[in-house]
Amino acid sequence: MAQYKVGVIGATGAVGMEMVRVLHDRKFPVGELHLFASERSSGKKIATPFGEIEVELFSVEAAREMDFVFLAVSGDFATEFAPQIAAEGGAIVIDNSSAFRYDEKYPLVIPEINPQEAKKSRLIANPNCTTAILAVALYPLHKNFGVKRAIVSTYQATSGAGAEGMAELENETRKYLAGEPVKNEIFAHPIPFNLIPHIDKFQDNGYTKEEMKVTWETRKIFGEPEFKLSCTAVRIPTFRAHSESCTIETEKPITPEAAREILRKAPGVKVVDDTAKLEYPMPLNATKKYDVEVGRIRASLVFEHGLDFFVCGDQLLKGAALNAVQIAELLV
Amino acid sequence: MAQYKVGVIGATGAVGMEMVRVLHDRKFPVGELHLFASERSSGKKIATPFGEIEVELFSVEAAREMDFVFLAVSGDFATEFAPQIAAEGGAIVIDNSSAFRYDEKYPLVIPEINPQEAKKSRLIANPNCTTAILAVALYPLHKNFGVKRAIVSTYQATSGAGAEGMAELENETRKYLAGEPVKNEIFAHPIPFNLIPHIDKFQDNGYTKEEMKVTWETRKIFGEPEFKLSCTAVRIPTFRAHSESCTIETEKPITPEAAREILRKAPGVKVVDDTAKLEYPMPLNATKKYDVEVGRIRASLVFEHGLDFFVCGDQLLKGAALNAVQIAELLV
DSSP states (O other): OOOEEEEEETTTSHHHHHHHHHHHHTTOOEEEEEEEEOTTTTTOEEEETTEEEEOEEOOHHHHHTSSEEEEOSOHHHHHHHHHHHHSTTSOEEEEOSSTTTTOTTSOBOOTTTOGGGGGGOSEEEOOOHHHHHHHHHHHHHHHHHOEEEEEEEEEBOGGGGHHHHHHHHHHHHHHHHTTOOOOOSSSSSOOTTOOBSOOSOBOTTSOBHHHHHHHHHHHHHHTOTTOOEEEEOOBOSOSSEEEEEEEEEESSOOOHHHHHHHHHHSTTEEEOOBGGGTBOOOHHHHTTOSSEEEEEEEEOSSSSSEEEEEEEEETTIIIIIHHHHHHHHHTO | OOOEEEEEETTTSHHHHHHHHHHHHTTOOEEEEEEEEOTTTTTOEEEETTEEEEOEEOOHHHHHTSSEEEEOSOHHHHHHHHHHHHSTTSOEEEEOSSTTTTOTTSOBOOTTTOGGGGGGOSEEEOOOHHHHHHHHHHHHHHHHHOEEEEEEEEEBOGGGGHHHHHHHHHHHHHHHHTTOOOOOSSSSSOOTTOOBSOOSOBOTTSOBHHHHHHHHHHHHHHTOTTOOEEEEOOBOSOSSEEEEEEEEEESSOOOHHHHHHHHHTSTTEEEOOBGGGTBOOOHHHHTTOSSEEEEEEEEOSSSSSEEEEEEEEETTIIIIIHHHHHHHHHTO
C-alpha cells in the first residue's frame, strides 16, 4: 500500500494537533509526517502518536515536497501560500481557513455529501465547523424530504477560538469563582457563566460572518445557490463540542420516525434520541467523538411539514480535523 | 395612600427572596410583610430590605388575612392551597407555579400585554420565565406586523431550577476545575461546561413541558389559541439570565429599523443593538435588570417578511418576581 508524505502547517494549534491524532487514529497511510510552523515554534519537539517530531520552519519549497498538506492556520497565511504549495508539481492542499471556501475555483467538501468535488482541484477547502456539524444531519433529510428552509441557532464551544479560547474559558472561570476580576482577550466579552451572540465580524446585513458562513457553505456543499438558511451563532461557556438547534420546513410530509430512519442510515451521524432514557445530544457525550449526535427529533409546531431537531458534534473533529482527513482519504 | 398586608409563601427560595426585594425596590405599598414557609424554615429570621423578618409557619387562615399573597412554591402546593387562600374574603393570590396557567378560569397575565385580564379573578397565574421574557418583545412586533409563526431556541440559566440549581452549577464547576468527579442532583446530567436540551418533563409529542409552556402561554396571553410557536429549551451553564434566539415570519413587511422603532417604545424592553460597539443582549448585562434586552435584530434570510432577533432577560425578575409584583400593582 502506498505511503504518503504528509505535512501539517500550524501543527501546534488546537486543530493542527487534532489533525495529527486523527491521521494516526484512522490509519491514514502516512509514510513521513512533517510538522511545519513559524520561527517561534520551529525546532520544538512535539509528542505525537507517531512519536516525537521536531517542528520544521515552514517554507513553500519544503511544503511542496509533501503529497498532502493540511493547513490549520489563518486565512491570510492560506491566501498567500496555499496556491503556491498546491501549484502543479506540489502537494494536494486541504485548507481549514475560510480563504477559499467561497471561491468557485475551489471545491468545498464534506465527504458524506459531495465527495465527487474533491478531485476537481489540488486545493480543497474544509468547511466551517458549524456548517460541517449541521450539514451531515441536514443533507440526508434534504435529500429525502426536500428542505424548503432551515432556521438554526447555535451553542458554540470556545474551541472555535482555538486553544487560547479554551484556556480563556478555564482561566477566567477560575478567577470568577475566586471572586477575582474576570478579563477577556480572545472573546469580545467575558465568557465565564455568560454567552456572547457574536462570532466573527458583523456584516452589512446584520448577520455575523460566522452566521453567513453557514448559509453560504451549505449552499455550496449542497450545490443549491438559493438554499434558504438563517443562522444565529452564539458562543457559550463550553470547551469543544458545538450544539445546534434546527427547525426545517420540508416539501414532502415528514415524521420524526421517518427522519430517524433516514438518519440512522446516514454516515457520520449517530441518532441519540431516547428521551425516556434521558438520551439526547450533549457536549458531554459528543466531545472527542467522530459522529455528530442528532436527537430531540419532533414534528414542528409551526409548519405543515416540518421538523425540530438538535445536533451536537466535536468542533475540532467533524468541525475541522476529521473532515479534513476524510477529504484526504478520498484522494489516496 | 392605602397600605396592604402582603404575604410571600416560599420566601426562602430564589424567587420568593427576589419578590421581597422587588416589592421594596418598586415601593409597593406594603403595610405589613409576612413571610410564610414550611415547618423546616418557620422561626428563622431573614434579613430583608424591610428589616429582619421572622418566617411564619404557613396556614391557610394566616394567609387569608393578607390583602395580597405571592406564591413561590411548587405546583402541588399551589393546587391545594391557592384556591383556598383566594376564596371570597381571603387574599388576592398571584401564583408563580404552572398549576393554574392553562385553566380557563384563571387569568395568565403579563402587565405590558394583557393587564385587563388581571381584574377578572382573585387568583392570577404568573407566566413561565421563558414565556415572559420572550413575550414582552414578541407582542409589540405581533401587534404591529402580525406574527404568522415564531421559532424559538432558548439558552436558559440554572436559576430556573432555583437556588439549588445555581449552587449546583457553582459547586460542580469548582470540582470540575479541581479535577474531581462531577455530580448532578438538580439537573438530569452534569451542567459544568455542558448544556442539557431538556427542561421539565417530556410530553407525548416529543417536546418538553418547558417548551410547550412557551407555546401554550403565549397563545393564552396574546388571546390567540392558534398562535404558531415552536420552542427548543436548553439549559446552559449560566446563573440567572435567560437568552432566546427568535425567528419570526410576519404578515406585513418588516424591517430591522421599523422593528427597533416599535421596540424602543415598548414597555419592559430595552433595545441593545449596536453591533459596531459590540452591544447586544447578554446574561452579563441583563442580570438583575428589570428590562428585557433585545438585539441582533436583522431581516430573516428564510422568509419574505421576517426577522431574526435575540432577547435576554433576568429569569428571577421579568421571568418571575418582577412580573408577579407588576400584576399586584395593577390591582392596588
